[in-house]
Amino acid sequence: MKWSEIAALVRAYAQAIAEGRIEAKQIAEMTDEQLKAFRKEKLSSLEDKQREAEDLADTES
Amino acid sequence: MKKIFLICVILFSLLFNSACPKKVEKTFRKASEASANLSIYGEKLIQANIDAFKAKEISFETFELLNELTRKFVEGVKIYEKALDEAEKLIKENGGQAPVGTLERLSKIFSAEVADKFTAILAKFKLISGEQSEAIKTAVAGINLAILAIREAFAGTRDIQGGFNYEMV
Numbered sequence: 001m002k003w004s005e006i007a008a009l010v011r012a013y014a015q016a017i018a019e020g021r022i023e024a025k026q027i028a029e030m031t032d033e034q035l036k037a038f039r040k041e042k043l044s045s046l047e048d049k050q051r052e053a054e055d056l057a058d059t060e061s
Numbered sequence: 062m063k064k065i066f067l068i069c070v071i072l073f074s075l076l077f078n079s080a081c082p083k084k085v086e087k088t089f090r091k092a093s094e095a096s097a098n099l100s101i102y103g104e105k106l107i108q109a110n111i112d113a114f115k116a117k118e119i120s121f122e123t124f125e126l127l128n129e130l131t132r133k134f135v136e137g138v139k140i141y142e143k144a145l146d147e148a149e150k151l152i153k154e155n156g157g158q159a160p161v162g163t164l165e166r167l168s169k170i171f172s173a174e175v176a177d178k179f180t181a182i183l184a185k186f187k188l189i190s191g192e193q194s195e196a197i198k199t200a201v202a203g204i205n206l207a208i209l210a211i212r213e214a215f216a217g218t219r220d221i222q223g224g225f226n227y228e229m230v
Contacts, residue, residue, distance in 0.1 A: 013206070042100035
């Protein structure tokens with residue numbers, strides 16, 4: 001592995017930790033029921049986003 | 062002497078037949094929190110892929126390659142989420158204790174459906190260290206961190222057999 005690749009890895013993880021810090025704090029403060037509902041909501045958004053990507057791929061191909 | 066030994070065996074099996082409720086609760090909470098992060102970073106990854114393609118930063122082939130990865134990832138997360146719900150139901154029905162094998166099976170489902178598939182594809186396409194956009198690298202790193210958190214939550218899960226049935230969907 002090249003040094004530039006290692007640097008890219010470190011940057012990516014540092015950025016992911018920084019971006020996720022606020023969300024992680026909010027999630028940690030949720031009750032179990034709130035967390036369950038939040039998980040459902042996020043899974044649904046994830047599926048919607050994947051459909052959006054599939055539609056874009058269909059349009060472009 | 063035999064009676065004492067027998068009592069010890071019974072007590073031992075009662076104590077260790079199901080995981081300690083507090084540990085189960087903690088493991089479950091950690092796995093549940095990290096699961097939310099899987100969906101959050103997964104959505105970010107898909108969005109980053111769409112944005113990079115629209116901005117012509119990546120080719121259609123790379124866009125499709127990542128699409129294939131996220132498609133499998135979303136399917137895996139769905140299966141794991143379903144298993145998480147089923148395990149939670151079982152634990153509630155069992156008075157806060159995990160029926161023997163429940164957590165280990167959940168851990169296996171997670172490994173088979175989410176972690177192993179994702180890390181295999183990740184290694185194949187060098188998604189973090191390769192020529193991808195910064196947003197893609199960050200989202201992939203976020204998913205990796207969530208996977209590590211779930212693996213860490215399940216590490217040391219003691220119970221071995223029984224629990225709910227796992228069927229590949």
